[in-house]
Amino acid sequence: MQKDAIVYIFLLLLFLGICISLCYSDGLICYQCADSTSDPKKAVCQNYKRLKKDRINAEKDGKMGRYFKNCTDYNETFCVIELIMSRGDTFSYIRDCSDGKTFSIELNAFKNLAADNQTTCSYRGDGYLACVTLCNTDMCNGPTGGVTYHVISKLFMLLTLTFCLLFKRFDILW
Numbered sequence: 001m002q003k004d005a006i007v008y009i010f011l012l013l014l015f016l017g018i019c020i021s022l023c024y025s026d027g028l029i030c031y032q033c034a035d036s037t038s039d040p041k042k043a044v045c046q047n048y049k050r051l052k053k054d055r056i057n058a059e060k061d062g063k064m065g066r067y068f069k070n071c072t073d074y075n076e077t078f079c080v081i082e083l084i085m086s087r088g089d090t091f092s093y094i095r096d097c098s099d100g101k102t103f104s105i106e107l108n109a110f111k112n113l114a115a116d117n118q119t120t121c122s123y124r125g126d127g128y129l130a131c132v133t134l135c136n137t138d139m140c141n142g143p144t145g146g147v148t149y150h151v152i153s154k155l156f157m158l159l160t161l162t163f164c165l166l167f168k169r170f171d172i173l174w
């Protein structure tokens with residue numbers, strides 16, 4: 001009887017693990033937000049702590065955060081950070097999904113950018129400075145360091161497997 005219960009729990013865990021991996025393994029999630037201020041009190045998108053809080057809350061609830069965007073819904077495969085400055089002030093600061101080709105300011109320097117987290121900056125003739133950072137992993141255009149969906153599902157699978165091996169070893173499971 002007890003043995004049966006353990007088998008059922010194990011199967012349930014395995015099923016959940018597979019479901020979670022399938023639900024979350026595809027698609028790219030990026031931060032989406034925009035600022036047009038240099039004032040740190042008003043800035044949201046430049047406010048690392050605020051985004052991080054959003055992310056931590058979202059992960060706790062297992063939901064999409066307020067500043068999350070599912071790029072796969074838009075057929076976009078990159079995350080981007082765009083910073084546009086004018087006379088030393090932030091004109092706009094954007095985090096979003098990207099096709100890797102189209103940016104708010106088109107400059108030669110932004111052609112064929114690699115998604116390597118490196119920031120490329122270039123001046124436009126009229127005194128605007130534009131910087132673009134491209135990357136292609138979940139939430140890479142903002143605070144990382146938390147646990148991503150993919151890692152959660154992998155951890156879950158690992159845990160289940162460990163349980164499985166442990167029980168097998170003690171001849172509880174089969």
Ligand SMILES: *[C@@H]1O[C@H](CO)[C@@H](O)[C@H](O)[C@H]1NC(C)=O
Pocket residue numbers: 023024026027028029070071072073
């Ligand atoms: C993102 O969108 C894709 C395609 O619509 C979907 O398969 C995927 O599950 C979504 N991811 C999340 C975390 O909602």
Ligand SMILES: *[C@@H]1O[C@H](CO)[C@@H](O)[C@H](O)[C@H]1NC(C)=O
Pocket residue numbers: 073074075
């Ligand atoms: C994404 O691509 C699919 C297939 O190519 C297409 O059917 C869909 O309309 C596209 N979605 C957007 C938002 O462009």
Ligand SMILES: *[C@@H]1O[C@H](CO)[C@@H](O)[C@H](O)[C@H]1NC(C)=O
Pocket residue numbers: 115116117135137139140144
């Ligand atoms: C870019 O940064 C993200 C988040 O820190 C990291 O997961 C990813 O591996 C980096 N990509 C490259 C090419 O360095």
